[in-house]
Amino acid sequence: MIDRFLYLVSEGIRSLWRTKTTALATISAIGIAASFVVFSAVVGENISGIIQIARGQYEFQVFFSKDVDNIRAAELVDQIGAIEGIMSASLITKEEAADIFQREFGENIFDLLEENPLPPGSVLKLRQPKDGRIDVNPIIKQIELVEGVDEVRYQERLISLIERYYEGFFAAVTALAAAILFGTVILISNTIRLSIYARRDLIRILKLVGATDRFVRFPFMIEGILEGFFGSLVAAAVSYGFVEGSNYFLSLFTQYRLVWQFQIVALLVGVIVFFSFVGSMRAVRKFL
Amino acid sequence: MISFKNVSCTFEGGAGIENATFDIEPGEFVCIIGPTGAGKTTFLKLIYMDIFPEEGTVGVDKYRSDKIKKRSIPMLRRRVGMVFQDFELLKDRSVFDNIAIPLHVQGVGMKMVKDEVENVLERLGISDRRDHLPSQLSGGEQQIVSLARALVKDPLVILADEPTGNLDPAASLKVIELLEEINRDGTAVLMATHNFSLVKDRGYRFMQIVDGEVQT
CATH class of the missing domain: 3.30.70.3040 (Alpha-Beta Plaits)
Structure with a gap:
């Protein structure tokens, strides 16, 4: 049992290496898509921070x-x-x-x-x-x-302006992030499906030699999780670079600094990994 | 061991098996002959339950096509070795890894996997090819690897679907001789071929598919 588990985990990791070109393309696609999600979260968080600072001045x-x-x-x-x-x-x-x-x-x-x-x-x-x-x-x-x-x-006019658009702004940011996340999930799912489609022969051969559906799915599950993880790390790194770069320019004329919140990015990494996992499972099921 | 009872099955292209009834006993060497498109592959698919008959029952070991549950099909396939015309090897894995797959599927421990694969490599005379990729082998060698993969799980029967279809005469003869050797050790062999001249004088039991009728 342990031998089989270890074999399946190692298969998941090794298959990333075996299909490195496809895996790289998948990780890049996930990274680009996830960047939009992380970027919108970082922008939303920072605009929220600016508004809170303004509200603190009332x-x-x-x-x-x-x-x-x-x-x-x-x-x-x-x-x-x-x-x-x-x-x-x-x-x-x-x-x-x-x-x-x-x-x-x-x-x-x-x-x-x-x-x-x-x-x-x-x-x-x-x-x-x-x-x-x-x-x-x-x-x-x-x-x-x-x-x-x-x-x-x-400051009646300023306060009424901020307060009038405060809720609308957050509703818009939430809707935008949800739309981007939805698009990202579809993109991740399709990207993984394409990479699995390219290996449908592997699935067929495994089935012919007596592999159960669970045995076939497991390495793809590991692979999907790893691709989602590495892809979202790319997104996290891109957003971090964006924030640090922006802070460098901001430092030239203001004391305000953009915030890169680890907790929010970690949460999004978790969400992307989860959807990569679900995308893998759905894609493999088509060929079982 | 394998029994067909009043089996009828229509397959792609309109041809089919009609009302076939016969048994194959353990240790037999059976040749299924018929022209291309006669339904030999479908006949084998019925045995490893990739497809199911419209009428009648196929029995393999303790499994019956009318009663088997989807989750039991992998268990049946672990008792059946399969060899295909186009080898069906994983191109990105070594000979050793290809042969080891059925053992990993069965949850065999790493040490035993190594021993079993080494044994079968030696038995079929391809130990020196263990680290090669399929693309580095000749067609005949690839078919022997495919045969080794079928043999390593100690099956009740080996189903060989046109195993010499892509091979030159020398390699074909080598594969046939290996199948005979495996059969002599007690494993039943069921081989589909359209090349009657290759097998006609070798003393096998023949089954012929003519217009859907299985003549035994």
Whole structure:
């Protein structure tokens, strides 16, 4: 039993060498097809990363009424910080507001007006949901209902633009990746079928000498798994090279770096290997 | 060992076997003769159950065509050695590896595979060709390798389908003599040929297929 198992495993590996031209063509075809899948995953992941960075910059400035002093302002900040969807709320006292004024305009407000008319306020950061869009309108409405709040300022157009297209973008990327994956599966299946078709004589001879279907299938299964593995390694290497190359050029003018996530690529390698295995099994069955 | 009971089978081209009934006993040497297209190959296919009769029953050892399950067909074929006109060798494997295949199929251990293959190589006089590829051998040598592959699994019967069809007269005679030698050691041989002159005076049992009728 062990002898037969070892023989079949070695046959699977040796047949890659025996049919090296066909195997190379198959691995290349799988590699090219899988590259599209891995590439779309890497691009999707990085665009998602950029969007998340942009979402992390969402900032709300709340201005309190002029009659609100620093003590009352601190209470209001606590009240606002408790609103659902707000991650942090920090107090800007009247004095800090004057400092900000001086930093931005270069003038001391006391020198200009002999008093500080600037109200205290707060800077808010939003909690990012793991998925789905952020709806800022209910949060804004709740803040505006707090007594003592005079005005809420935020990058309304930018936030609504990002949030409007956020879900649509991920739906499109997922649909595109699924379509590419489907095409890849068909391509892998057909490529392996062609390589097995070229060896239908082997299958026939094995059947004539008394091989069971399982015995015939096993080396092709090993071969399919190896071809899928090597093909997806090619795809992983291509995508890694793309990301590293892009990062080199990005480093010339920005600090942003593309991400190559090992877990996602490993998952895709697993998916490609699985479909190569299934493709082999389906192709061999036609000749049994 | 092999029995045909009222077997009828139509095969490609419209010819066929009609109502054939006969037995072949262990250790017999039977020659099936008939012109090309008479159905000799189909006759052999019925025995290794590549095709099944439309009527009647073919029995080989303990297997019967009307009862055999698909998963048992490989077991039947392990008891039957086959030799073909075009050798049916794997071109990318050595002589040794070609002969070893039936033993690997049966799950024989590596050490025993080596011993058995060495034995049969020696018995058929092709030990010096063990590492050659089929393309490096003459037609006669390739047919002897094919014969060795059939013989290595110690079959009940060897089915030889036009084994000399692609060989020159000297190589043909060599193959016939080897088949006779194998037969003398107790293995039944069932050989299909259209070359009657090659086999006519060798004392075999003859079966002739004429217009679908198997004359024994």
